[in-house]
Amino acid sequence: MTELVRTESLHKQFGELEVLKGIDLSVEAGETVVLLGSSGSGKSTLLRCINFMELPTSGKVYLHGKAVGTETKGQIKYNESHLCSVRTKVGMVFQHFNLFPHMTVLQNIMEGQRTVLKRNAADSKEKSMLQLERVGLTDKAGEYPSRLSGGQKQRVAIARALAMDPDVMLFDEVTSALDPELVGEVLKTMRQLADEGMTMICVTHELGFAYHVANRVLFLNDGTILEEGNPQQILRKPETQRMCEFLEGHSLFKLPD
């Protein structure tokens, strides 16, 4: 197995507030990793440090074994244009979709290919249609995002990220803003991606998804990784009191077996 993403004692501070307190994470190609944790535990921030939407305060991020940024005298400097090229390789999908409302679905998916990757119109259109097929929305190519349901919007957002041919995909609570009945279609798309061998790091509250799809689950608490392991083990028999409470809170009102 080849390692795709690695973080090394990653710290992130917002002013006085220390959100990440040294995260060491390694993700191999083709792996699906789920980050669990209550709000404020730092899971979203960790995700956003991996594609440099947030710059780590200290510590390193490695992609394909190469550290991002240049280190001089213990201080890591990041070059914005280099970070842009990193972001094309690390796709991200957001809770609130962030589709471009002034563009059609097809234009949304073509935008990055045209503007950033400089692909020609025909190629990027072909590629976009392929990605739309992958998320099952070819018939919506000409629609504006405002005419889509939440689940459809999120699948378009996934297609938009996939069209850049990323090495790894980051999912930041992508079902949290959806009506419950629309959650399934998005999770199905994600599961299909995982089955196809896409490397994925997902922040989610969907324990079922973590249980059935993830290769590995990480439980974050107060800026550190508290527990880590395969989902069948860690979700059934958590070792720490903190994770027990977290899981109980999540399954408090489950239907009885």
Added chain:
Amino acid sequence: MEWDFTPALNNIDILLLGLVNTLKITGLSLCFGIPLGLLMALSRLSEFRPLSMLAAFIIEFFRTTPPLVQLFWFFFAFPILFNVNMTPFTTAIVTFSIQSSAFFAEIFRSGIQSIDRGQWEGARAIGMTRNQSLRRIILPQAVKRMIPAFMERSIELLKTTTLVSTIAYTDLMYQANDIAQKTFRPLEVYTVVALIYFVLIFCFSQLSIVIERRMARSGEGTVH
């Protein structure tokens, strides 16, 4: 009191020449003022503090001083300081371009800032640079929201240009003063001029309502 429009109507060609000059000044000031306004707005939003502070100062200065003072300053003071000669026409273009750009800058700035942060993030996540995000994602959405304010400001500018008559530029107002004094018919002449301005600006604002409605109908205003 007896109304007699003949002197005014006999000189209508002179008034229309003034109208053309008024439109010339307004149009040219808009041509320079809008790009300059965008430039100032971007400077003001820049993360480089000195640039942002300089832009903020210029914008505030031109927004808070009376346009008539600015016009006189550029006409009488500027030539002494820099040893250049400016015709009333150039003075008018320079003054109104800068003056209106300060207002346009604020329209641009608030328009850009009104766009949801998620749009910047969505653009950044697919590898776009700040400039690409601005050009392709933020501005196209922001400009749509700015159109009513742009129209309002352009109308304001058109009205402000009447000040150039004070530095002897032959705009509509200047011609009106001229004819009024020659014919001793200020009542009718100024009535006609007021009507010309009214028709012009009324048409313009109707047009802006039509554009606004069309924008609303295309309905891509929602952020998500």
